[in-house]
Amino acid sequence: MKALWALLRREIRAHQLAFGAYFALTLLLDAFAVLTAPENPERFGLTMLPLVGLLFFAPLLLVHAFASERRNHQVYLLFALPVARWQVALIRVIANLVHTAGILVVGLGGAAWAYQRGLASEVQVSGSLALLLALGILAYLVLLYGLVLGMETLRSVPLRGRSLWGAASALLGLYLALRGAAHGLYRVLPALSLDFTFVDATGRVFQKTANLQPLEFAVVFGLLWGALALWGFHRFAEV
Amino acid sequence: MTIVEVQDLWKRYPGSTALRGVSLQVPRGVVLGVLGENGSGKSTLLRILAGVSRPSRGTVRVLGRDPRDAAVRRHIAFLPEVTPYDPWMRVRGLLDFLQPFYPGWDSRKARILLEALQLDPDRRIGELSKGQQARLKLATAFAWPSDLVLLDEPLGGIDPPSRHRILHTLFSEFRYGEQAIVLSTHLVQEVEEFLETVVFLHHGEVTLQGSADDLRARTGKSLLELFEEVVA
Numbered sequence: 001m002k003a004l005w006a007l008l009r010r011e012i013r014a015h016q017l018a019f020g021a022y023f024a025l026t027l028l029l030d031a032f033a034v035l036t037a038p039e040n041p042e043r044f045g046l047t048m049l050p051l052v053g054l055l056f057f058a059p060l061l062l063v064h065a066f067a068s069e070r071r072n073h074q075v076y077l078l079f080a081l082p083v084a085r086w087q088v089a090l091i092r093v094i095a096n097l098v099h100t101a102g103i104l105v106v107g108l109g110g111a112a113w114a115y116q117r118g119l120a121s122e123v124q125v126s127g128s129l130a131l132l133l134a135l136g137i138l139a140y141l142v143l144l145y146g147l148v149l150g151m152e153t154l155r156s157v158p159l160r161g162r163s164l165w166g167a168a169s170a171l172l173g174l175y176l177a178l179r180g181a182a183h184g185l186y187r188v189l190p191a192l193s194l195d196f197t198f199v200d201a202t203g204r205v206f207q208k209t210a211n212l213q214p215l216e217f218a219v220v221f222g223l224l225w226g227a228l229a230l231w232g233f234h235r236f237a238e239v
Numbered sequence: 240m241t242i243v244e245v246q247d248l249w250k251r252y253p254g255s256t257a258l259r260g261v262s263l264q265v266p267r268g269v270v271l272g273v274l275g276e277n278g279s280g281k282s283t284l285l286r287i288l289a290g291v292s293r294p295s296r297g298t299v300r301v302l303g304r305d306p307r308d309a310a311v312r313r314h315i316a317f318l319p320e321v322t323p324y325d326p327w328m329r330v331r332g333l334l335d336f337l338q339p340f341y342p343g344w345d346s347r348k349a350r351i352l353l354e355a356l357q358l359d360p361d362r363r364i365g366e367l368s369k370g371q372q373a374r375l376k377l378a379t380a381f382a383w384p385s386d387l388v389l390l391d392e393p394l395g396g397i398d399p400p401s402r403h404r405i406l407h408t409l410f411s412e413f414r415y416g417e418q419a420i421v422l423s424t425h426l427v428q429e430v431e432e433f434l435e436t437v438v439f440l441h442h443g444e445v446t447l448q449g450s451a452d453d454l455r456a457r458t459g460k461s462l463l464e465l466f467e468e469v470v471a
Contacts, residue, residue: 002339010336014325077323079291081340082313238292239319 003083004091011065011095014074018064019099022057026103058100059144065092066152079239086234089152093145100141139219146226153229156237240267242387242419243288248297250283250443257283259443260297265419267386270410270433272451273423274462275440276470281423282320284440285391288421289317301387313341316385320392322372326365330358330375334382341383348413349382355408369396377409384415390422394429402429427466437462439469 069075078088150171243265250258257280265271273281286292287299290306304311324333330353338344353360356374358367367375373396380388394402410433414420424430437454439447446469447454451462458465 006336006339010325014327072326073319073321073323074325075323076291076317076319076321080289080312080315080317080319080323082309082311083340084309236293239286 003081004087007081007083007088007091008095011092012098014069015061015065015095015099018061018068019102022061022099022103023106026057026106057103058096058141059148061099062093062096062145062148063151065096066148066155070155076239079237084234085237086230089149089230089233093149096145097141104137139222141222142219142226143222146222146224146229149229149233150225153232153237156233241265242267242302243421244298244300244303245284245288246298248284248287248299249295250280250287250292251295257443258287258294261438261440261443261445262297263438263445263448265387265421265436267419268417270420270422270435272427272430272434272437272462273421273440274425274427274437274466274469275423276425278442279440280443281425281440282391283443285317285389285421285423286319288387289315289319289389291317291319314386315389316380316383316387317389318376318380318391318393320395322364322369322376324364324372324375326363328364329360330362330364330367331360333364333375333379334360337379337382341385344383346382349378352378352382352413355413356405370398370401373397374405377405381409381413381415385418388418388420390420392424392426393422394424394426399429402426406430406433425466427463431462434462439466441469 069078079085081088154171241264243263245261245263248258248261249256261280261284263271273284275281283292287294288301288306290301290308290312293307299306301311302314306312306315328336334346334349334353338346350360356378358371358375358378364372364375373393377390377393380390394406397405406429410420422430422434431451434451437448437451438445447465454465455461460468
């Protein structure tokens, strides 16, 4: 356990420079949202920019972590340590989650601060909308981690012939298989739906019944893909 | 007791074959030299022994088990040819980082090793010269009682006058009694006196292997002369 903790601390420290850059970008997006929102009070979407930023920054951070360590040879150290390879990959994902949480807090905190100061339009967010948002972020991150791990696994294996088309075909086949599995799973689960209400600055009320199928699919697909990628990384990845 | 056992080891990469049917054994307490020119497969062999690469065919056993098993790697000190450390870490920080991974890590001995190898514990690794980084790698390998030490081109970057002295100091003063050491290099002259058994690799194939003394007596040549013959 002490060893894994040491590994996690190292992961967080090793990529904090990249995290700092994305953190600064999130602050800039926040500033942009705050500065433009008063001119367009009806355009609630601008204050969601930090979230959009998060969607880009989380994968960039993770891909950066894998790529930079392969380029700078730290992968030799990580693979030679007496720790299972899946643990190395999982700890990297956890470190990325820690960094991503920082970006998320800044992004959402900035938006909340803007609303509170009256710099952006007032929005009544119902509990179900917040839940939907949280589920959306979770689904996105799960899917994303699965995909990045899958890509890294493929990159870590000296494929015979290294055929791009071969790898693409395998990915597509896997995607379709998992998609089928996810849909099958969805059909045996009770259908879920969430209602949410959104009132914009002009008082217009939007009501929507959210079908959670895409989110469920993303979570199931991401989890399956992630587990498969983690196993593949553990079994096949090499220097 | 045999620490390393390799049988019919092949390693293929897309478009090339790095190892072709290599077989060897390393008993406990022996220093084995893997000698060969650049691209002969030395580093690939050591990476597979360290469990960071997979064989394409054949079997590799370290302490009777697959070195890709994390529990086995707890007994292996592996020094790759490249420097695998984070440049932002301080020398002392690296030793602190490695300590929880290896049972029996001796912090006192690590400090003494740093002194013997003239390394400042407060310097960042990125600020060290290539030779100092090579010394640091050696310090981390001998700071704990591993069963197997794998040194891939350990003298790269170290100035020629210091090479012999450093190896002599490490092997005579800091080596744990029965450690097996596998050392790959093309600097045969510098390591010749430390090697007890040797394996000559050429284009991924073992061309000559055996006890260093036997080979010298049988051929009437030094290891360096044999190496030059193999390369030629």
